[in-house]
Amino acid sequence: MSDSAGEKTGAIYKSFRSLFRALPLVVGIAAVLCAVPASAAILTAHITADDAFSLYLSTNDAATGTFIGSGDSWVVPHTLTGELTPGVVNYLHVVAWDTQYDIAAFLGDFSLSDSSFHFANGTQCLLTQSLGWSMSNTGFGQDYYTPNDLGANGRSPWGLIQGISADAHWIWSDSGYDLGLRYFSTAITPEPATLALLALGAAGLVARRRRKAGGGLVGRVSRAGRSGLRGGAAAISCVLAGFLVLAPVCGKTCLADVFDVAADFSATSNPNGPWCYGWSSTMTSELHVYPQSGNSSGIDFWNDPSNVSLGAPSVAHNPNSYEMDFGGYVFTPGAFHLHPGPSGEYSHALWTAPFAGIGDVAATFTGRDRTPTTTDVHVLLNGTSLFDGSINGFGDSSAISYATTVSVGAGDTLDFAVGFGNGNFFCDNTGVAARIDLIPEPATLALMGLGLGGLLARRRRK
Numbered sequence: 226m227s228d229s230a231g232e233k234t235g236a237i238y239k240s241f242r243s244l245f246r247a248l249p250l251v252v253g254i255a256a257v258l259c260a261v262p263a264s265a266a267i268l269t270a271h272i273t274a275d276d277a278f279s280l281y282l283s284t285n286d287a288a289t290g291t292f293i294g295s296g297d298s299w300v301v302p303h304t305l306t307g308e309l310t311p312g313v314v315n316y317l318h319v320v321a322w323d324t325q326y327d328i329a330a331f332l333g334d335f336s337l338s339d340s341s342f343h344f345a346n347g348t349q350c351l352l353t354q355s356l357g358w359s360m361s362n363t364g365f366g367q368d369y370y371t372p373n374d375l376g377a378n379g380r381s382p383w384g385l386i387q388g389i390s391a392d393a394h395w396i397w398s399d400s401g402y403d404l405g406l407r408y409f410s411t412a413i414t415p416e417p418a419t420l421a422l423l424a425l426g427a428a429g430l431v432a433r434r435r436r437k438a439g440g441g442l443v444g445r446v447s448r449a450g451r452s453g454l455r456g457g458a459a460a461i462s463c464v465l466a467g468f469l470v471l472a473p474v475c476g477k478t479c480l481a482d483v484f485d486v487a488a489d490f491s492a493t494s495n496p497n498g499p500w501c502y503g504w505s506s507t508m509t510s511e512l513h514v515y516p517q518s519g520n521s522s523g524i525d526f527w528n529d530p531s532n533v534s535l536g537a538p539s540v541a542h543n544p545n546s547y548e549m550d551f552g553g554y555v556f557t558p559g560a561f562h563l564h565p566g567p568s569g570e571y572s573h574a575l576w577t578a579p580f581a582g583i584g585d586v587a588a589t590f591t592g593r594d595r596t597p598t599t600t601d602v603h604v605l606l607n608g609t610s611l612f613d614g615s616i617n618g619f620g621d622s623s624a625i626s627y628a629t630t631v632s633v634g635a636g637d638t639l640d641f642a643v644g645f646g647n648g649n650f651f652c653d654n655t656g657v658a659a660r661i662d663l664i665p666e667p668a669t670l671a672l673m674g675l676g677l678g679g680l681l682a683r684r685r686r687k
């Protein structure tokens with residue numbers, strides 16, 4: 226071996242040696258991050274059925290399993306959570322049945338809290354669709370066939386079930402008019418691959434240390450160089466394993482927290498979680514929080530007794546699962562309205578980010594007065610306009626929509642605001658559908674980055 230080749234080997238060895246010194250930290254972080262999800266994966270279900278259902282988790286497809294929860298009203302989504310049994314295939318079991326002699330169907334979206342398990346589609350998100358589900362008329366684990374897709378959440382006669390993904394589809398046998406108990410099953414499979422890769426990396430490290438402990442001085446440099454390379458590869462595979470385990474967790478959109486101005490509406494609290502309802506003299510001047518709530522002819526509202534004329538400015542919400550038609554204006558099922566005031570006061574639904582993250586924002590403004598509605602509508606981020614539009618019309622054909630993705634810190638605000646448009650506030654009922662899907666900042670990836678940063682710093686110091 227020439228001197229320069231020996232120096233090269235020595236240099237490689239040194240750089241890998243510094244890698245190994247930081248390796249326990251990296252392995253530690255990766256091991257913790259891998260171990261935590263493996264022990265406590267949680268299934269979250271947003272589910273409903275026409276007319277009733279029970280949800281179970283089982284480790285045997287032929288056994289019903291552990292009861293998680295049930296519901297008997299298709300009008301509302303039911304949120305249920307259950308802990309998966311680690312290391313084995315779990316089965317999500319739903320029994321659904323009709324209690325009234327008409328159509329029957331099952332709808333839901335399901336997510337897993339981490340990537341230690343996956344659904345039949347290979348991800349941590351599953352919707353009710355024909356794909357990924359088996360169903361039976363006789364019981365679990367037998368006579369399975371593929372459910373029929375009756376159409377997406379939003380179809381008649383049910384309309385949009387708020388709180389369940391709009392991409393979920395109603396499923397049943399035939400066209401939904403055949404009655405009786407129906408058994409739906411889908412597998413939730415553990416994810417051993419990344420954990421195995423991590424174990425492999427750790428084993429490589431241990432082997433390398435054992436070799437280093439023995440051996441004379443003469444053969445040591447070249448041997449250490451070789452095993453250093455092997456150990457280095459092991460270190461890299463450890464780090465990669467950590468990222469592989471983490472990446473799907475952090476990038477998984479189904480784990481977004483969903484904020485929906487209509488679905489989250491409260492008739493008793495203002496502010497209401499991250500939502501606050503109020504009015505302002507100009508679009509961006511001080512927000513006066515509506516202090517008074519009430520119910521008028523079946524519609525919940527908030528206004529300010531110190532500044533109210535013909536009930537406005539105000540916010541209002543139809544708590545019913547059916548349309549409320551007052552002749553001049555209409556509330557669709559579950560609709561949220563903003564109404565401007567007589568002196569051009571803006572009415573607001575203000576959302577404050579409860580944590581930092583990436584938010585998918587979707588807003589639709591619709592004229593709900595037959596006269597028709599004449600308003601100016603806005604979406605603002607921290608008081609700066611993202612979107613400005615006008616409504617001059619009635620019904621779905623008058624609707625204008627806006628969608629964007631924003632990065633927010635905790636405490637940042639998104640403001641959905643409506644002004645009186647043409648200079649008067651008569652007949653200005655404006656439907657507002659506003660939703661924010663907020664994905665938390667990948668804190669665990671940041672932690673991983675910290676570990677790598679420390680490693681690089683060590684190398685620099687050397």
Ligand SMILES: [Ca+2]
Pocket residue numbers: 275276323324325326327328329
């Ligand atoms: Ca029914």
Ligand SMILES: [Ca+2]
Pocket residue numbers: 598599600645646647648649650651652653
């Ligand atoms: Ca107007």
